[in-house]
Amino acid sequence: MERAAILPNERRFDLTIRAAEVNDAAALAKLMCELGYETTKSEMQMRVERITTDERCRTFVAMCDGKVCGMIGTVTYPSYEHNDPSGRILALAILSTLRRRGIGRALIATAEEDFAYRGIRRIALNTRLAREDAHKFYESLGYERNGWRFVKQLSVRD
Numbered sequence: 001m002e003r004a005a006i007l008p009n010e011r012r013f014d015l016t017i018r019a020a021e022v023n024d025a026a027a028l029a030k031l032m033c034e035l036g037y038e039t040t041k042s043e044m045q046m047r048v049e050r051i052t053t054d055e056r057c058r059t060f061v062a063m064c065d066g067k068v069c070g071m072i073g074t075v076t077y078p079s080y081e082h083n084d085p086s087g088r089i090l091a092l093a094i095l096s097t098l099r100r101r102g103i104g105r106a107l108i109a110t111a112e113e114d115f116a117y118r119g120i121r122r123i124a125l126n127t128r129l130a131r132e133d134a135h136k137f138y139e140s141l142g143y144e145r146n147g148w149r150f151v152k153q154l155s156v157r158d
Contacts, residue, residue: 014063014065015062015063015102016062016063017106017107018060018061018063019061020059020061021052022052025044026044027061027068028061028068030095031093032091034096035091035093057075058074058111059072059074060107060110060114062103062106064103069098069103070092070094070103070107071107072108072111074115075090076115076118076120079122084119084120084122085119086124087122087123088125089108089111089124090125092104092107123143
């Protein structure tokens with residue numbers, strides 16, 4: 001999927017979106033680190049290997065001038081509340097040096113097209129309370145706030 005994006009100085013760059021591959025692990029790890037989730041290349045490689053074999057999951061990467069500059073990860077799942085399945089955006093990350101240039105919008109559009117193709121009508125996502133720019137971004141795309149997320153860390157017994 002080819003898209004064009006525009007930098008603030010009006011210089012165009014090639015933007016291509018494709019399915020992620022295991023050899024994208026280093027770039028994906030860098031993107032997770034930029035979001036505040038310290039991740040090594042080997043950790044990400046294990047994650048991507050598991051995710052890419054799960055038919056419910058999709059990961060798309062944005063390529064800017066031939067290099068990974070962003071990613072979006074999604075999942076579909078059955079719902080207790082509805083008769084049809086739902087979709088969730090699990091992760092969206094853009095290199096900090098390339099934000100606000102249309103890459104996030106292009107990745108969201110790709111995910112939404114994929115969800116629609118798979119018959120998903122409802123999409124949810126989470127974002128940290130402190131990420132006010134992200135809240136405005138999602139709202140500008142038609143997403144509405146509708147609840148709270150609660151998190152608890154459990155200790156796991158070995």
